[in-house]
Amino acid sequence: MAASARPIAPAASLTSGGAPAVTVRVTINGSPVTAEVEPRTLLVHFLREVVGLTGTHIGCDTSNCGACTVHLDGKPVKSCTVLAVQANGREVRTVEGLEVGGKLSPVQQAFFEEHGLQCGFCTPGMMMTATALLAKNSNPTDAEVRDAIRGNLCRCTGYVNIVKAIQLAGKKMQSAAPAGGSP
Amino acid sequence: MSAEAPTPAHVKGGIGQSILRKEDARFLRGKGNYVDDIKLPGMLYLDITRSPYAHAKITAIRTEKALKVPGVLAVITGKDLEAAGLAWMPTLMSDKQMVLPVDTVMYQAQEVVGVVADSRYAAADGAAAVEVDYEPLPVVVDPFKALAPGAPVIRTDRKEQSNHIWHWETGDKAGTDESFRASEVTVSQDLYIPRIHVSSMETCGCIAQMDPVNGRFTIYMTTQAPHAIRTVFALVTGLPEQNIRVISPDIGGGFGGKVPVYPGYVIASVASIKTGRPVKWIEDRSENLQADSFARDYHIHAEVAATKDGKVTALKVKTVADHGYTDAAANPSKFPAGLFHIITGSYPFAKAFVEVDAAYTNKPPGGIAYRCSFRVTEAVYTIERMMDILAHKLKVDPAELRLKNFIPPEAFPFKSTLGWTYDSGNYAGALKKAMEIIDYAGLRREQAEKRRKGELMGIGISSFTEIVGAGPSQQFDILGIKMFDSAEVRIHPTGKIIARFGTKSQGQGHETTYAQILAEELGIPADDIRVEEGDSDTAPYGLGTYASRSTPTAGAAASMAARKIREKARKIAAHLLEVSVDDVEWKDYAFRVKGVPSKSKTMQEVAFAAYTNHPQGMEAGLEAIDYYDPPNMTFPFGSYICVVDIDKDTGQVKVRRFVAVDDCGTIINPMIVDGQIHGGLTMGLAPSLLEEIQYDADGNIHGGSFMDYLVPTAIETPRWETAKTVTPSPHHPIGAKGVGESATVGAPPAIVNAVVDALQPYGVEHIDIPIHPWKVWQILHAGPPKTG
Numbered sequence: 001m002a003a004s005a006r007p008i009a010p011a012a013s014l015t016s017g018g019a020p021a022v023t024v025r026v027t028i029n030g031s032p033v034t035a036e037v038e039p040r041t042l043l044v045h046f047l048r049e050v051v052g053l054t055g056t057h058i059g060c061d062t063s064n065c066g067a068c069t070v071h072l073d074g075k076p077v078k079s080c081t082v083l084a085v086q087a088n089g090r091e092v093r094t095v096e097g098l099e100v101g102g103k104l105s106p107v108q109q110a111f112f113e114e115h116g117l118q119c120g121f122c123t124p125g126m127m128m129t130a131t132a133l134l135a136k137n138s139n140p141t142d143a144e145v146r147d148a149i150r151g152n153l154c155r156c157t158g159y160v161n162i163v164k165a166i167q168l169a170g171k172k173m174q175s176a177a178p179a180g181g182s183p
Numbered sequence: 184m185s186a187e188a189p190t191p192a193h194v195k196g197g198i199g200q201s202i203l204r205k206e207d208a209r210f211l212r213g214k215g216n217y218v219d220d221i222k223l224p225g226m227l228y229l230d231i232t233r234s235p236y237a238h239a240k241i242t243a244i245r246t247e248k249a250l251k252v253p254g255v256l257a258v259i260t261g262k263d264l265e266a267a268g269l270a271w272m273p274t275l276m277s278d279k280q281m282v283l284p285v286d287t288v289m290y291q292a293q294e295v296v297g298v299v300a301d302s303r304y305a306a307a308d309g310a311a312a313v314e315v316d317y318e319p320l321p322v323v324v325d326p327f328k329a330l331a332p333g334a335p336v337i338r339t340d341r342k343e344q345s346n347h348i349w350h351w352e353t354g355d356k357a358g359t360d361e362s363f364r365a366s367e368v369t370v371s372q373d374l375y376i377p378r379i380h381v382s383s384m385e386t387c388g389c390i391a392q393m394d395p396v397n398g399r400f401t402i403y404m405t406t407q408a409p410h411a412i413r414t415v416f417a418l419v420t421g422l423p424e425q426n427i428r429v430i431s432p433d434i435g436g437g438f439g440g441k442v443p444v445y446p447g448y449v450i451a452s453v454a455s456i457k458t459g460r461p462v463k464w465i466e467d468r469s470e471n472l473q474a475d476s477f478a479r480d481y482h483i484h485a486e487v488a489a490t491k492d493g494k495v496t497a498l499k500v501k502t503v504a505d506h507g508y509t510d511a512a513a514n515p516s517k518f519p520a521g522l523f524h525i526i527t528g529s530y531p532f533a534k535a536f537v538e539v540d541a542a543y544t545n546k547p548p549g550g551i552a553y554r555c556s557f558r559v560t561e562a563v564y565t566i567e568r569m570m571d572i573l574a575h576k577l578k579v580d581p582a583e584l585r586l587k588n589f590i591p592p593e594a595f596p597f598k599s600t601l602g603w604t605y606d607s608g609n610y611a612g613a614l615k616k617a618m619e620i621i622d623y624a625g626l627r628r629e630q631a632e633k634r635r636k637g638e639l640m641g642i643g644i645s646s647f648t649e650i651v652g653a654g655p656s657q658q659f660d661i662l663g664i665k666m667f668d669s670a671e672v673r674i675h676p677t678g679k680i681i682a683r684f685g686t687k688s689q690g691q692g693h694e695t696t697y698a699q700i701l702a703e704e705l706g707i708p709a710d711d712i713r714v715e716e717g718d719s720d721t722a723p724y725g726l727g728t729y730a731s732r733s734t735p736t737a738g739a740a741a742s743m744a745a746r747k748i749r750e751k752a753r754k755i756a757a758h759l760l761e762v763s764v765d766d767v768e769w770k771d772y773a774f775r776v777k778g779v780p781s782k783s784k785t786m787q788e789v790a791f792a793a794y795t796n797h798p799q800g801m802e803a804g805l806e807a808i809d810y811y812d813p814p815n816m817t818f819p820f821g822s823y824i825c826v827v828d829i830d831k832d833t834g835q836v837k838v839r840r841f842v843a844v845d846d847c848g849t850i851i852n853p854m855i856v857d858g859q860i861h862g863g864l865t866m867g868l869a870p871s872l873l874e875e876i877q878y879d880a881d882g883n884i885h886g887g888s889f890m891d892y893l894v895p896t897a898i899e900t901p902r903w904e905t906a907k908t909v910t911p912s913p914h915h916p917i918g919a920k921g922v923g924e925s926a927t928v929g930a931p932p933a934i935v936n937a938v939v940d941a942l943q944p945y946g947v948e949h950i951d952i953p954i955h956p957w958k959v960w961q962i963l964h965a966g967p968p969k970t971g
Contacts, residue, residue, distance in 0.1 A: 006891030038304065045303070054220035055213015057435070059384045060468040064889035067384055073233045095213035112203055115858050119690025121217065121384040121435030146897040153889070154383050155436050156690045158861030159897040 029097030030051070037084050043077075044068045046084035047094060055095040055124045059153070066152030069125035070094045076132040078151070081087030095124035098131065106172035107131050107165075118156035126152045130166045131134045138170040194770035196702045196709025197683035198917060200505045201854035203691065205714070206694045207834055215433045216704035217404050218388050219465045226390065227256060229451045229464040230306035232296040232313040233474065234288035237324070237545040237882020238337070239317035241286050247547050248446040249298055249312040254305025257457055259297035259450055260311070263303040272419055272449060273663055274511035276519060278348070280548065281509075287749040288507035289318070289337060290547045291882050292473035292571050297450040299462060322882040326482065326505040326542035330433060337543045337806075339865075348510050351519045354536035354601050362497035362534040368594040372573045375951045376507070376561055377877040378480040378546070379869070380472055380886075382894050383689070385435020387445055387475060388465035391452040395459050401428040404448060407437045407687055411653045411664060415444060420452075431717035435690035438866070439469050439552025442729050473887045474515070476875060477546070480505040481561045487569045494672045495588050496805030497534040498527055504541040506550060506822045512550025513729070515659045515666060521550075521557030524601040525650040528566035529610045531586045536598045545805070545882045554927040556730035563647040567932030571643070571939065572948060580627070581936065582618060585646050586611055587612045593639050596913070603650060606912045606920075609846070613905030613908050614646050614822035617844040620906055621824045634944060639829035640839075640939025644822065645933035647815030652735025652817040661726065665812065668736035668943040669723035672701060672744040676794040680705070680712040682744075683726010686737040691923055692855045693733060697741050699851050700917060704745030706772030706786045710894025723808055730922035732817070734851070735912075740811035742916035749808035751793075755805075757783045758798040771788045771802040817912045823933040829941050833886040834874060836938055838901040843929070846908045848920035857905050860926045867930025869895050875953050944968040 021036040028051060028162065035050050041158040047070065049052045056079060059067035059079045063078040071093040107127050115124040126149060133140060133148040140148065145163045154162060191946040196202045231687040251329055261283035264270040265347055271279045298309035321335040326908040328334055329346040336344050363369060389404040400422055408413050409429040419426040451464040451871040468473070481502055482968050488497040504520065506512065514521045527535050553560070570588075574581040590597050597605040606633055618624075627641050635639045656665035669685040672685025679966060686693060714720055725737060756774035757764040760782060767774050774789065776782040793805040812934040826840040843860055850856050873893040886892040931952060938954050939947055946970050948960055 017965070027408075048220075049222075049303070053213070054217075055215075057217070057385070058219070059435075061891045062888050062890050065384060065468075065894075088571070099212055104211060104777065112207050115204065115854050117207060117210055118692065118858060118862065119384065119434065119436045120206070120215045121690075123210050124213045127211075142902070144600055150896045150898050151386065153894050153896060154380060155866070156862045157858060158863075158865035158903055159900050160861045161858060162901055163356065163897065 006081065024084045024088050028093045029093055039085055041084040042080055043082040043087050043110050044079035047079060051095050054094050057121055057124060059121065064153065065122070067122050067125045068128060069128040071128060071132060076129050097128060098127060105131065107134065107169040110165040110169035110172060114161045114165035114168055116157065118160045122152060122154045126154060126162060128157055130169065133166065134170050134173060138173045140167065140170060184532050194702050194706050194708060194772050196699055198699055198703040198851050198899060200470055200699065201852055202695065202699065202709060203473065204692050204695045205698065205854070207218060207357065213814055217385055217433050217435055218390065218405055221390055221403055221432065223390060223392060223461040226461040226463055227301055227454070227458060228303045228306040229300050229454050229462050230310040231294045231447060231450065231470070232298065232315065233470070234291060234293040234295050234329050236317050236319055237286050237291045238287060238320040238322045240320060241288065241315060241411060241911060242318050243316040244296060245314040246296065248314065249309040252305060252309045252312050254300040254302055255309035257299040257454065259283065259453055259457070262806060263950045264453065267448065269453060275508055275906065276512050276514060278508040278510040278512050280916050280934040282449045289900065290545055291884055292470065294446045294450065294474070295565040297454060299454045299854060301966070310360045319594050321481070322545045322880070324544050324546065324878045324880065324882050325546055326503050329542045329544050330503065330540065337545060342653040346540035348506060348543060349519055349865050350538065350540050352536070352538035353524050355534055356536045359534040359536035361500050361933065363486065363499065366496055368489045368576065369486060370569065370576050371484070371486040372569065372572055372949050373567060373570060374483045374485060376479045376564060377952065378477045378549060378674055379553055379874045380477055380876055380892065381438035381440035381894065382472065383436030383438055383440055386461070386466045386468060387447065388472040389448045389451050390463045392461040393455040393459065399428065399547060401430065402448070402452065403430045403432055404708045405434055406431050407434070407689060407729050409440045409717055409719045409726045410685055411661060411686060411726055412444065414642045414664065431687045434687065434689040436537065437729070438554040439478065439513060439729055439762045440475055441552060441689065443511055445475060453833055468540060469888050472892055473884050474547050474550045476511060476551040477507070478549065478551050479561065480549045483561065483565050485565050487573050489573055493579055493587055494582050495530050495532055495573070495742045498532050498832070500526060500537045502539040504539050505544050505546065506541050507546035507548045508543055509548050510541060510550065511548035513552060514550065515653055517658060518557060522650050523558040525603060525648065526566050527599050528563065529590060529646050529648045531590050531594070532600050537601065540894055544863045552729060554924045556649065556653065556924055559649055560928045560931070563928050564932050567647060568935060568949065569643045572937045575681060575948070581644050582614065582623060583615060585644065591863035603647065603959065606815055606914055608648065608818060608820050608911045609908060609910050610646055610820060613820060613844045613846055615910060616906060617822040617842050620708065620904065621826070621840060621842040625823065628827060629809060639831060639941045641827045641937040641939070643825045643933045643935065643937025643940055645929050645936065646822040647820060647930055649819045649925055650816050651731035651819060651910040651924065652813055653730050653732050654816055655814060656812045664726065666726050667812045668725040668732065668740055669746045669808065669810045670737055670740035671723045671808040672741065672748060674748065674786070676791050678707060678711065678790040681715065682712060682741065683715045683722040684737045685723050686728040686733040686848035688728060691728070691733065691859065692852070696734070696851045696855060699736065700738055700741045701745055704742055705748065706769060734919045734921045735817045736813055737813055737917060738810040738919060739813065743811055744807040744809035748805055749811065752786060752789045753802065755789045755792050755797055759784050759788065759792055814914045816846065819845070819847045819920040819922060819925045821929055823927055823929050825933040827934070827937040827941055829831050829938070829959060831963055834956035834963060836959060838934065840904065841901050842904045842906065843926060844906045845922065845925055846910050847922035847925060848910060848912045848915065849918035850907065851919060856922050859922050861903050861906050863924060863926025864930050864933050865895055865900050866927040868900065871931045871934040871954060871956070873899065873950050873953050920952045
């Protein structure tokens with residue numbers, strides 16, 4: 001994706017003349033981003049509204065639903081309960097950073113093939129959690145997958161195909177075989 | 184992954200193939216286009232100050248401090264709206280609903296003041312700075328108390344001065360009473376189906392944009408029914424309809440919660456008119472859970488009469504419906520209790536009588552779907568619970584009782600005593616298949632063994648009949664607009680299609696399934712078909728997506744439009760083949776000369792000719808539009824069997840196995856159908872074991888965030904097992920019936936029947952949902968198990 005090819009210019013500011021702004025420098029999907037934000041700015045709002053990466057969604061504000069899950073220094077976090085200033089000097093990876101060189105990641109490809117998404121709203125967060133799980137354990141059991149995604153709610157799929165997709169992604173990562181056609 | 188059709192002649196992506204979804208390309212990459220992803224130049228943000236009280240008089244609203252918050256540009260109060268005649272808006276059920284209150288709030292979290300600012304955070308600061316003085320009024324949360332004499336009147340604006348909204352009844356009262364008097368066996372039960380919330384992962388929101396120069400009003404909106412919304416906006420605001428554009432972008436789940444018009448949409452619209460700038464309103468989860476419309480809240484009393492050998496004869500149901508402070512139910516207008524009278528279910532009751540009384544309470548509006556076609560869940564839950572209660576009374580196996588009573592396959596089309604004509608069904612076929620898959624006899628043996636050891640295992644069945652696809656225009660309208668739906672299909676010169684529909688997918692996969700219907704009808708691969716929905720400027724008029732109606736109505740329209748195209752295309756093919764039209768037939772996805780099938784033209788060849796070499800005197804082009812008025816509803820059905828184990832120490836119910844055999848008629852995409860069933864089952868599990876919106880006596884909502892409202896996670900959700908039978912609808916062009924909601928409707932009684940079955944040793948007849956561990960634990964500790 002283009003996101004990793006060049007620095008992302010701040011598209012907007014969240015400040016409205018209230019609190020004094022602070023400077024936040026974050027590496028997002030491999031590209032450095034610097035922006036002035038209110039200190040209270042949540043990481044999810046920083047990503048969506050300042051940087052313009054709207055793939056990370058907001059579903060609950062209470063860190064229950066996981067739609068906002070991104071990686072902070074490789075670890076999945078719920079970006080609705082992380083301040084942008086807490087990401088200062090650190091690396092953030094979002095759903096937009098999963099696809100590399102025009103090729104879907106194994107997790108993306110497996111969600112596609114196993115019909116692991118319907119409305120697509122929980123999907124980015126779900127895939128980020130899955131990606132983090134598989135980095136540690138590429139051959140998870142059904143129970144291990146369910147445990148890993150317990151903090152990611154999906155209202156459409158009943159989780160059956162999400163679990164299958166995550167297990168398939170693990171197999172894809174293990175085998176060197178190229179993935180099938182992409183959507 | 185794609186399964187090819189078994190016949191030698193097939194079209195890529197036609198009906199019956201599990202092709203992967205076209206819409207996934209953007210969702211997988213984080214490139215979906217949900218309303219909160221849209222940013223317009225100069226856009227402002229709306230936040231809303233809400234009421235802490237469930238019922239109170241507003242004595243003062245002070246907005247000075249809010250207006251001093253940096254970034255805040257405007258406030259909107261009920262008095263401002265009243266001046267414009269917009270303080271109240273009509274509901275779909277001919278009641279009225281407050282946009283903003285002028286003097287009284289009627290539920291906790293009700294919208295009181297809108298604050299508009301140049302950023303999301305400033306708007307929230309402004310909303311927090313609004314000061315409102317309240318004088319609390321008596322609160323009524325119990326609908327029975329609301330209907331009792333002397334109850335405080337909630338809606339003093341109505342001339343009736345009562346909390347009783349309406350009485351609705353259907354069936355033969357005298358005949359039913361007579362049947363009960365003559366019956367050998369009767370059972371009765373009170374059943375409460377509590378208030379629940381759809382909780383789509385995306386909350387509701389909009390961007391309203393009034394263009395004062397051109398008089399154009401555009402609203403990007405989380406709506407399942409963009410066209411109907413446009414008409415309602417035109418009628419309510421007086422804006423000319425051609426100047427209103429409703430765009431429903433990608434929707435992050437709907438389940439009925441995105442059918443109503445919520446106050447926030449209207450306040451954002453007024454704010455845009457007032458400021459001349461686009462205004463975005465996105466509710467947070469707590470606002471969504473506390474103030475958007477709810478489902479269920481039916482207090483049901485049901486009685487069944489039967490012969491002593493177990494043949495059901497009559498059904499009597501009396502219900503009190505809690506609608507909250509207004510009747511804003513999302514029902515077809517002629518059906519205040521929805522399609523609740525599908526309640527005779529899969530059984531040939533000779534007599535039935537059903538009545539519903541609706542009450543106002545100090546709660547937000549109720550009466551939306553929660554993934555169900557207009558109160559069908561309430562009906563199915565009632566009849567399928569009652570069948571088990573009857574089986575228990577008669578001491579017969581619940582499967583045997585059902586098999587003895589089912590409407591037989593040869594009886595279709597079957598006219599129910601409450602007036603529906605079921606299109607097709609094979610109920611015993613579905614139940615026997617489920618029993619075979621799960622090894623019902625083996626489970627009963629295992630259960631007997633476990634009971635001897637004191638372990639609690641239960642088996643529950645639900646053999647549901649749904650009614651979906653609203654609906655035939657004679658009976659079905661919303662505010663007078665008939666419930667047809669539409670497809671507009673254009674084949675372009677290179678044989679590629681753009682098709683537009685009056686419905687709106689919220690995750691169901693319309694871009695794929697509609698393309699498959701067209702591929703099948705026109706012989707053009709699904710990959711070459713682009714499906715668009717949701718823009719009232721470009722799509723043909725339709726009533727939208729809810730109540731499992733998209734395939735029965737717009738899917739049928741796709742077929743009909745395609746067949747209109749085929750009629751014209753056949754003439755062009757004859758012209759190209761230099762034979763008479765009568766000598767050309769559509770066979771194996773091409774136009775072929777009768778008797779000489781090798782002499783043929785593909786639809787792509789015909790399409791090119793339609794623009795380059797069409798017969799003289801014929802109009803150029805190859806397109807058609809169809810507004811499909813279904814001749815009947817469709818009646819999907821199925822049988823579900825659930826096995827539960829109960830932990831005696833904690834009262835925890837664990838769903839060990841759940842086999843769902845569904846029959847939704849012709850299956851367009853098996854993969855998508857299974858996905859719909861998986862999701863539906865999970866939304867059937869949710870209210871059975873987890874979800875409930877409760878209020879305390881002061882009308883304070885319990886469960887106003889995901890900390891307290893328990894949407895199932897992957898941990899609570901079992902590994903669903905699915906299977907199918909296929910009984911096509913005889914009146915639908917491709918025999919499809921709709922499938923999005925069957926499982927939500929069918930699952931709860933299977934789960935509850937299983938839990939009650941497990942607790943038979945404790946003499947349990949019924950437990951109201953949700954069956955959380957505390958309810959079970961109390962039963963287990965109320966006394967020693969009863970014997971026999």
